[in-house]
Amino acid sequence: MSTSATGVDELPISSGDDVVRVRQLVRTRAQGIRLSLVDQTKLVTAASELARNTLVHGGSGTARIEVVQRAGRSGIRAVFSDEGPGIPDLDLALTAGWTSGGGLGLGLSGAKRLVDEFDIDTEVGRGTSVTVVKWSR
Amino acid sequence: MSQQVPVLRLGNALLVSIQVDLQDDDVLALQEELAERIVATGARGVIIDISAVDIVDSFIGRMFSSIAALSRVLDAETVVVGMRPAVAITLVELGLSLDGVRTALDLEKGRAILDRLIADRRTVRDIAQDDDEFVPIDDPAGERHQPDPSRR
Amino acid sequence: MAENDGQHLLGLLLQDEQALLERWLRDAAVHLQGRASSAELERAFRDLLTALAKGVSGGGLDLDHEAYGEVRALLSELSRDRARRGFTPSETAVSVFSLKGALFDLAARAGQGTDAILVASRWVDALGLLTFDSYVRAREEVIAEQSEQLMELSTPVVKLWEGVVAVPLIGTLDSARTQIVMEKLLQTLVDTGSEHAIIDITGVPAVDTEVAQHLLKTVVAARLMGAECTISGIRPQIAQTIVALGIEFGDIPTKANLADALLHALRGSGVEVVRRRSGGGR
Numbered sequence: 001m002s003t004s005a006t007g008v009d010e011l012p013i014s015s016g017d018d019v020v021r022v023r024q025l026v027r028t029r030a031q032g033i034r035l036s037l038v039d040q041t042k043l044v045t046a047a048s049e050l051a052r053n054t055l056v057h058g059g060s061g062t063a064r065i066e067v068v069q070r071a072g073r074s075g076i077r078a079v080f081s082d083e084g085p086g087i088p089d090l091d092l093a094l095t096a097g098w099t100s101g102g103g104l105g106l107g108l109s110g111a112k113r114l115v116d117e118f119d120i121d122t123e124v125g126r127g128t129s130v131t132v133v134k135w136s137r
Numbered sequence: 138m139s140q141q142v143p144v145l146r147l148g149n150a151l152l153v154s155i156q157v158d159l160q161d162d163d164v165l166a167l168q169e170e171l172a173e174r175i176v177a178t179g180a181r182g183v184i185i186d187i188s189a190v191d192i193v194d195s196f197i198g199r200m201f202s203s204i205a206a207l208s209r210v211l212d213a214e215t216v217v218v219g220m221r222p223a224v225a226i227t228l229v230e231l232g233l234s235l236d237g238v239r240t241a242l243d244l245e246k247g248r249a250i251l252d253r254l255i256a257d258r259r260t261v262r263d264i265a266q267d268d269d270e271f272v273p274i275d276d277p278a279g280e281r282h283q284p285d286p287s288r289r
Numbered sequence: 290m291a292e293n294d295g296q297h298l299l300g301l302l303l304q305d306e307q308a309l310l311e312r313w314l315r316d317a318a319v320h321l322q323g324r325a326s327s328a329e330l331e332r333a334f335r336d337l338l339t340a341l342a343k344g345v346s347g348g349g350l351d352l353d354h355e356a357y358g359e360v361r362a363l364l365s366e367l368s369r370d371r372a373r374r375g376f377t378p379s380e381t382a383v384s385v386f387s388l389k390g391a392l393f394d395l396a397a398r399a400g401q402g403t404d405a406i407l408v409a410s411r412w413v414d415a416l417g418l419l420t421f422d423s424y425v426r427a428r429e430e431v432i433a434e435q436s437e438q439l440m441e442l443s444t445p446v447v448k449l450w451e452g453v454v455a456v457p458l459i460g461t462l463d464s465a466r467t468q469i470v471m472e473k474l475l476q477t478l479v480d481t482g483s484e485h486a487i488i489d490i491t492g493v494p495a496v497d498t499e500v501a502q503h504l505l506k507t508v509v510a511a512r513l514m515g516a517e518c519t520i521s522g523i524r525p526q527i528a529q530t531i532v533a534l535g536i537e538f539g540d541i542p543t544k545a546n547l548a549d550a551l552l553h554a555l556r557g558s559g560v561e562v563v564r565r566r567s568g569g570g571r
Contacts, residue, residue: 016160023158023192038472041192041223042230048194049231052161110195110231137465218515222475225510240515242482247515 058082188219218247295349312391372427459492485554491522
């Protein structure tokens with residue numbers, strides 16, 4: 001784990017243990033900006049889904065976690081990037097219940113409902129990057 | 138075998154108390170271990186205590202459903218107990234309904250639900266464990282059946 | 290020119306610090322009428338004077354200059370403190386504006402002209418505005434905190450029976466309030482080991498889609514935790530809304546009023562309520 005002066009943490013995601021580490025780091029940062037318990041839980045759960053996606057669909061990748069500020073409110077931004085096969089049909093992938101693997105198909109669509117901002121950038125053959133933000137109330 | 142989560146006996150049920158942040162392989166290992174233990178012990182129920190768990194994502198949620206389905210096939214019931222409010226709210230938002238999984242507020246209430254369910258579906262073995270009430274009809278002398286102490 | 294003005298001002302500030310401080314304190318005390326102790330004021334003003342001198346010597350008249358960092362911090366601390374203690378905006382700002390009289394006096398005595406007085410006046414005005422801004426911000430924080438506390442107080446979760454809790458909701462529900470109430474209700478289920486919850490919305494005039502969704506989610510969340518949640522007291526208008534919006538209430542138990550909901554919960558927990566045959570009202 002490396003923490004720069006600007007407070008950005010970057011973690012590799014290449015094993016199941018890494019997914020657990022991402023969850024724990026997101027929890028710590030969310031507690032740091034005093035997100036409510038429910039919001040913490042939603043954010044950590046979303047991070048867990050996205051980190052698993054990075055591992056399972058992207059092969060491996062990274063998670064970048066940082067504190068952001070806007071209009072007097074603090075938030076946590078988490079970016080999950082991989083250089084995997086990318087997502088051919090994004091609309092389909094964001095449909096609840098649709099799955100490319102053996103899961104429940106709640107990974108992307110579920111994570112999106114748990115956060116305040118959700119942005120996905122994907123290109124077939126190049127990889128996928130998902131950015132989420134959760135703001136303090 | 139899962140080193141992370143101990144599976145304990147609690148009467149005729151198995152108690153799984155999840156205390157650590159599980160990674161996906163641990164979850165799968167636990168599922169396998171439980172199936173084996175249900176058969177080996179003849180357990181009639183499984184109680185999964187998640188009062189120490191601070192997040193349940195779709196993978197862990199799916200484990201609950203799988204364990205419930207699997208134990209039903211093995212003639213056992215599953216109750217998940219101690220779900221925290223924040224976890225429940227998040228699961229609803231995530232869209233996970235935990236179909237087929239019974240839940241209870243705490244261990245005590247979970248045990249009570251299990252007892253009710255098991256009482257509705259008694260097996261020969263349960264009756265045999267009821268001590269003196271059971272008189273085998275093939276016992277010509279009409280002597281009372283003595284429970285086998287090794288079974289307890 | 291600006292640099293010169295700064296020099297003049299700095300000269301005034303440093304010329305006779307003790308006299309300046311005394312005059313400033315005297316002027317400020319008149320307006321505060323004993324609401325702040327003199328020792329407290331003196332400490333605050335002395336720190337402020339030192340910081341001001343530092344600001345002027347480093348940043349001239351530009352309050353945004355980094356040399357004024359300490360001044361800004363002290364002023365916002367002062368106004369925050371005053372706002373929380375219930376001082377009016379004028380009572381807060383006057384502490385800063387009182388510096389004017391003392392500065393003008395010193396300027397006149399030093400033989401400086403109207404230009405210098407104008408410069409000093411504008412400078413103090415700017416400091417006053419800064420104080421006012423911080424005061425307003427602090428007040429807004431206080432109001433936000435209070436409305437949050439009010440929200441907590443206005444939605445008590447009450448125990449109706451062993452294992453049955455209820456939350457009577459009164460007034461308009463917005464998304465934020467509904468969420469807080471629901472979290473509190475679910476936590477109460479855990480804390481009291483109650484398997485039945487009743488959300489009574491008799492006192493709620495209307496709900497929008499979002500609020501209705503939150504109510505629904507709470508019922509589902511309670512069920513996930515192993516408890517049952519009943520909604521009672523749905524007004525005709527709200528029922529219309531729910532149907533018109535196409536919100537699926539599905540198998541969620543609803544009751545006409547709180548009494549029926551309680552009866553339902555009691556039955557669910559194995560309690561039967563019967564009227565005594567003799568000695569009753571008949």
